[in-house]
Amino acid sequence: MAVRRMGRTGLIAAAVSALAVLAGQAGAAPTLLVNAVIHTEDPANPTAGALAWDEAGTLLAVGDAADLARRYPGATTVDASGGAVVPGLIDAHGHVQEEGASLLTADLVGATSKAEILARLKAQAAKLAPGDWLQGRGWDQNRWADKAFPTAADLDAAFPDRPVVLERIDGHALWVNSAALRVAAAKPGAKSLDGAWQPQGGRIMRQGKAATGVLIDNAMDLVAEAMPPRTDAQIRQNYQLAFAEMVSLGLTGTHEPGISLQSFRVLQDMAAKGEVPVRLYTMADGDHEALDWLCAQGGGYTDPTGRVRMRAVKLYMDGALGSRGAKLLRPYSDDAGNSGIYVTNPADYARVVAKAKGCHVQVATHAIGDGGNRTVLDTYAKVLGADTKSDLRWRVEHAQILTLDDIPRFAPLGVIASMQPTHATSDMPWAEKRLGHDRLAGAYAWQRLRQSGARLALGSDFPVEKANPMLGLYAAVTRQDLAGQPPGGWLPDQRLSREEALAGFTRDAAYAGFMEGEVGTLKPGLRADFVILDADPLTVAPRRIADIKPLSTWVDGRKVYEAGK
Template sequence: MRVRGLAVLLSCLCAAPAQADVRLLTAAAIHTGEPGAPTATALAWDDASGRVLAVGERKALLELYPLAALTDLGDATVVPGLIDAHAHLMFLDSTLMQADLTGATSKADVVARLQRFAADNPDGWLLGNGWDQNQWAQTDFPTVADLDAAFPARQVWLGRIDGHAGWANSAALRALAQQPGQRALAGRWQPAGGRIVRDARNQPSGVFIDGAMELVRAAIPAPTQAAREQMLTRALRKAVSQGLTGVHDMGVSREDLALMRRFADAGQLPLRIDAYADGNNAALDDLCTHGAYRHPGGRLEMQGLKLFMDGALGSRGAALLADYSDDPHNRGLLVTSPEDFETAVRKADGCGMQVATHAIGDRGNRIALDTYARVLGSRSDRDHRWRIEHAQVVALQDIPRFAELGVIASMQPTHATSDMGWAQDRVGPERILGAYAWRRMLAAGAHIALGSDFPVEQVDPRLGLYAAVTRQDRAGQPPGGWQPDQRLSAAEALRGFTADAAWAGHDERQVGRLQPGLRADFVVLDRDPLSVPPAHLADLQVRSTWVDGRPVYEDAAR
């Protein structure tokens, strides 16, 4: 009687629609995301608005809405829509149309994959993405010579798995040299915020890190508008098929936002995009001129910007306070100077925008925290929800500062399980204690939000749940998990991809939980993620994905 009364009460919090406009769904378990709330078995929503009316027991809601259209999911489990708090849709767009080098075991494997891809894509630059020298027997960076024998004339450009380095062949370097005003690549000079890897003769070896990659990218013809539309369509379709109902897209240009807006206008956005402007550029200027952008359909917004502090750990571009343990005299790169970074933060603050900063190394994180502290001043206790993206290697004494400054640690569980084989080699046994330290962040009182950083990692939040709870690879290694004291519970991991991610995007009054008045965004799974053994989390099957109470993906096999 108590649960039925609750269902009736909650239904009255929204304007009562006609019975014919009510949709009712029943399932073995419905997790609302409300702390302490019992597991429900029925969910009702207004079909016109797509907002939840009531959550409770099946019998109570069937009595309350006897004429509602009923969907019985049987033994399935429903969870709030999964939100990836750090991803790159437009980057995914491009990688889906390039050679997939993820998991390549050697340089020869990379070349073989490129040859197969080139046979079906014979024209233009040969592009690929996903190589990782840390997975090879010889972990040194590759060179032009490794590509030239197979591709002597066609330009080749291959992005590293982390997006912070690229590998070119000699034909690509020749094309780069022909760009107007291009400085000779040989010598000792380095571009701002980047590094050209050179050999003993000071000739470019073929690898470009962080800011140096822009030199090569400038020589690659831009995709056509039709190609960009196709790329975005494929990326969106991929995301919803994995159970994502929302994405925080980090680093969106004015042009990218315009493309997304056209999709939203046409009703072609199947999920919600929280777009973050690409640094101190045109998109931020638009925000400062016109204010935060929100599409009237509720599926696209931009009210913050994403900045870069340093590079990535895998390519030794993450900025460290001391030398890399496996590369003496190297402390990584600051992609943005501290002065330019603070200028951008102050500009965004003055325009009322949320700030999110990529910081991976302990020096990068400290500069970001120090800058936030100076700019916020006495306002650090206000509800600003500024973020540090990745917060991957943090000095132990800096971890409490996240809570003190009200800064969200936006972290990606699969980074830990991808990097665990070599991360300690980079930073040593002491600094590793502050790396991928989810539990230490929570214990210090920080808010964390979880994501994947796709396409650096796979577009699959189930892998994130698995990594967060087990800290193991898919083979179950190492036994007990890597740094197991930093594991999260299944409930904490699920909250990181739902309510906590929504809060990080200022969206908690719209999504992240299933309660009356919020949008009916949810995912139907074959099993209960809060009940299955942790080893099975990555194997959960997405039966369907719903946004605004409408299915945007359904498993065709069912």
């Protein structure tokens, strides 16, 4: 009777665990990690002093160091030097390729004026060949004195001929110069950017009928499509740079939303050559080709190494709050008459969601405003119908602004809230101006969602925010900036406990990627993915969490990063 109650997943896990233990008893030479404070994320065995794993990287035992030393007398020993050990950290929403690309372009994050941005751009331009496009990312007009959108004219004097394309911090707006606008307008079949028309799902900012140089959401394509496309070699380089950064931060896995088939095929080749040191759960970018391919694979694909997989499609419902593209049910409090943008027509969106359900593909939809989130939930409910027990694990990416009526809808639909704690601490200086006080009740509402029964998978949205997961843990438990402001935290009743926050970056993120039977917890039969930290995030002073550093990062029982090496 007990066996029957376990179900298929439980039987598989038990069988794997039993085989792992037998392998250890049969005399295989495992590796033993000792002298550690281990937080396993396994509710049945939350803390331990040692780990043992086999040559294939499967955990054999998790428990007391003396007991494991007796069980595995010939083991190779790894001394954690008293460090804290947690399961490999998983960012449930990180743009890996774009993180690498951002390291090769002008970094505009934190700039407090246009003059500072121009200085950074001139330094970057000095590294480029004549005729190369000058690219940068990270500008945020909310940090400037006038808080107004910039214009092409702000760039033209310094760069009259070289096209300049600068991505806003949230990735939902471009600031370009007149040279870039001219290239876009000269593209065969291009429609004039001047006039009164607006692209579906986007906005060209204008002064009178003239484009000012800021393009929001789908309007960005007008310039982006005129730029030279990335080559396979550039994609590979971007991933290599990002992987090196990820492992140095203790990230053993990331869910990468919205990649092209070209990028996925580069990843497949990299994995085959042993060039992928982490686990990537990728999402198709939502175009017909990518979703058709995913459906042809039976709804999912995992490469032979297990490091690269695709089982989801990333869709967009609205824009971002900072650029006033997030779709709200009522107009913005600081922009009368503007209630945001549907990046995807709701009827078209519903057709793609229905297609994904037919292929058993996970749907992950970007939705930030309360109007965008409601449309997503309404669509999910209609397409799923009574079929809410099919374990599709559909997701809402960001789920930043919700009505109190919509929060309880997540759990009954089986919808995961994929959220980014540092978005709250980045947005808190100006979010109330955008929304007004009353809408804050459902803003960045981590605890309300969790207490309603929804599962939270946590991430950073890098490179929109820093990739460091310790900053995410700190923001989740304090809702403060690094200066400790505001005292007590912003909307402090929505703070997470340390245990809840760590679960969001480990076992709950693993669940959101259908990987809970492999990673996310440290228990026999799962993979030996873990991080040794220089301090314990569950016990140090709250501000100290943000400063914790990995001593080493391990994937499949092999060290992929060591501090100072």
